[in-house]
Amino acid sequence: MFSFEQISEEFARKFNVRHFPETPASLYEPAEYFLGIGGKRLRPAMCLMANELFGTINPDAYHVAIAIELFHNFTLIHDDIMDKAPLRRNMATVHTKYGESTALLTGDAMIVKAYEYLNRVNPLQIQRVIFHFNNAARQVCEGQQLDMDFEKKEHVNFDEYITMIELKTSVLLAASLRLGAILGGAGKGNQDHLYEFGRNLGIAFQVQDDYLDAFGDPARFGKQVGGDIKANKKTFLVIHALESCGDPKREEFKQLMKSNAADKVERVLAFFRECGVDTWAAGLKEKYISQAEFHLEEVAVSSARKDSLRNLVRFLIQRDH
Amino acid sequence: MFSFEQISEEFARKFNVRHFPETPASLYEPAEYFLGIGGKRLRPAMCLMANELFGTINPDAYHVAIAIELFHNFTLIHDDIMDKAPLRRNMATVHTKYGESTALLTGDAMIVKAYEYLNRVNPLQIQRVIFHFNNAARQVCEGQQLDMDFEKKEHVNFDEYITMIELKTSVLLAASLRLGAILGGAGKGNQDHLYEFGRNLGIAFQVQDDYLDAFGDPARFGKQVGGDIKANKKTFLVIHALESCGDPKREEFKQLMKSNAADKVERVLAFFRECGVDTWAAGLKEKYISQAEFHLEEVAVSSARKDSLRNLVRFLIQRDH
Numbered sequence: 001m002f003s004f005e006q007i008s009e010e011f012a013r014k015f016n017v018r019h020f021p022e023t024p025a026s027l028y029e030p031a032e033y034f035l036g037i038g039g040k041r042l043r044p045a046m047c048l049m050a051n052e053l054f055g056t057i058n059p060d061a062y063h064v065a066i067a068i069e070l071f072h073n074f075t076l077i078h079d080d081i082m083d084k085a086p087l088r089r090n091m092a093t094v095h096t097k098y099g100e101s102t103a104l105l106t107g108d109a110m111i112v113k114a115y116e117y118l119n120r121v122n123p124l125q126i127q128r129v130i131f132h133f134n135n136a137a138r139q140v141c142e143g144q145q146l147d148m149d150f151e152k153k154e155h156v157n158f159d160e161y162i163t164m165i166e167l168k169t170s171v172l173l174a175a176s177l178r179l180g181a182i183l184g185g186a187g188k189g190n191q192d193h194l195y196e197f198g199r200n201l202g203i204a205f206q207v208q209d210d211y212l213d214a215f216g217d218p219a220r221f222g223k224q225v226g227g228d229i230k231a232n233k234k235t236f237l238v239i240h241a242l243e244s245c246g247d248p249k250r251e252e253f254k255q256l257m258k259s260n261a262a263d264k265v266e267r268v269l270a271f272f273r274e275c276g277v278d279t280w281a282a283g284l285k286e287k288y289i290s291q292a293e294f295h296l297e298e299v300a301v302s303s304a305r306k307d308s309l310r311n312l313v314r315f316l317i318q319r320d321h
Numbered sequence: 322m323f324s325f326e327q328i329s330e331e332f333a334r335k336f337n338v339r340h341f342p343e344t345p346a347s348l349y350e351p352a353e354y355f356l357g358i359g360g361k362r363l364r365p366a367m368c369l370m371a372n373e374l375f376g377t378i379n380p381d382a383y384h385v386a387i388a389i390e391l392f393h394n395f396t397l398i399h400d401d402i403m404d405k406a407p408l409r410r411n412m413a414t415v416h417t418k419y420g421e422s423t424a425l426l427t428g429d430a431m432i433v434k435a436y437e438y439l440n441r442v443n444p445l446q447i448q449r450v451i452f453h454f455n456n457a458a459r460q461v462c463e464g465q466q467l468d469m470d471f472e473k474k475e476h477v478n479f480d481e482y483i484t485m486i487e488l489k490t491s492v493l494l495a496a497s498l499r500l501g502a503i504l505g506g507a508g509k510g511n512q513d514h515l516y517e518f519g520r521n522l523g524i525a526f527q528v529q530d531d532y533l534d535a536f537g538d539p540a541r542f543g544k545q546v547g548g549d550i551k552a553n554k555k556t557f558l559v560i561h562a563l564e565s566c567g568d569p570k571r572e573e574f575k576q577l578m579k580s581n582a583a584d585k586v587e588r589v590l591a592f593f594r595e596c597g598v599d600t601w602a603a604g605l606k607e608k609y610i611s612q613a614e615f616h617l618e619e620v621a622v623s624s625a626r627k628d629s630l631r632n633l634v635r636f637l638i639q640r641d642h
Binding site: 024026027074078081082100101102104105107108109111112113115116118119123124126127130131134137138141142144145146148149 | 345347348395399402403421422423425426428429430432433434436437439440444445447448451452455458459462463465466467469470
């Protein structure tokens, strides 16, 4: 059994090659540039780890893992256009460096390339693989649209926000695990438990991300605290604060979030603490991690085989207890 | 055997249904809106006609025909963003009506939907079908990128322009025929002849389009003459004029193309005639039609079975002799 780190290295060896033709360079150099920026390669590693639960790694799992990572990068390139993001991982985004039209087309070429890799899967499993891949792909598009819709909405409730996070983030993690399991010959029960493991883990990770943006230690978190607050972003914390505080406070909080006061971050954090949002978010994260862990333990393979996925949880989720 | 019109009607019956879920409406209403604008549905009809050459229509050919039309619409939605086109078929483009971000995502959801239809093809043929579909999809992206590159280039030669047109337009027509043929059980020879038929027909059609924009009868052509000239677009005519006229004239012509003179269209047309560009373009179109027809006649099925594809040539290509 490989550890998460070993699987990541093995994947990197297969992934860090040229994927696109040389010409037209105006289309494919941006694609190679963006893949070169790197990333945690979390989804393909999850696909490979799920696959290895059921035996030695099936070579097809690498094709699918590469397809998943290419699809993920396709969504990042297009999301960056929509979000007008200048940087990703401290590097210029594709549209900043090459223009929006080229970034749009580079993304398009990248999703086609993902399907080229999927098409290498053995004939007996290819349709099931493409079916679940397509489902996830469709849902990721839906999640991104909901995210954009929410920016314009005055009020977003907790259930709507969870649905958006599931679609935009969790579903692809969950599908990566399911696809690895399918290629490992797993039955539907094991596939479903792995899917639920990934879905819950994805939500827990997003709760943590929202939490750390507000309450994280900048030294450990690695980025400035309060970015979401400054940008008036709807997060788990904001949504819960609005839902749990009483009417008069709610209006005060809404005004505060819309403002650009110099002490906005501190005042919002004080408000969060006053409403107990910090404790609530820590509990919410634990709830989703517990659900994730429950489903992982239910996967019917020997406990030792699940160590790399257990370690992945530790790698992704900070726990202070 | 069905005629082109009958096949188009049959396809419309299968295609003019709702393809996308109801929610999120903000993503899928734009998709249904754009499909509702209509179109000639040329590519799926070609897929079905090629399929019927070899027997009764295979139900899988409808899945592939729908996938091709969805892919084509995906490219139109994204091209319209890149070209900043306000209208298509006299209707607002998706980005004009719903914003660029939604248009981008609507296109993304549409290509995923195309692969959902492809995934319905029988297991014995699915990989070959997706292989050729992916090849065409990749080349269409390359063609669009070259088209954008050419707008910024001072000089584009004839061979470069032909390559761009092949990639951007011809390859999908050619692949539609090949995919229909594959699903009809055609051998490689017949597939290749149909592919070449489509590839040459696509180039002939583009030559005609460029020609009619300059020399067409507005009453028959259905749009204003000289649009390409006013927009200083590189066309077969412009590229040949620049390549065939002598050095002093070339500079004069370049200046004229860049100008916004009130009599620009008439002066460019006079220049075209002086250089014999009109006769040359008519000959070029005939050359590609002849090549297309040669390959169609080489397809080893009884001559009568090819009538609907012969009629398609007549439908697409105006002949004045």
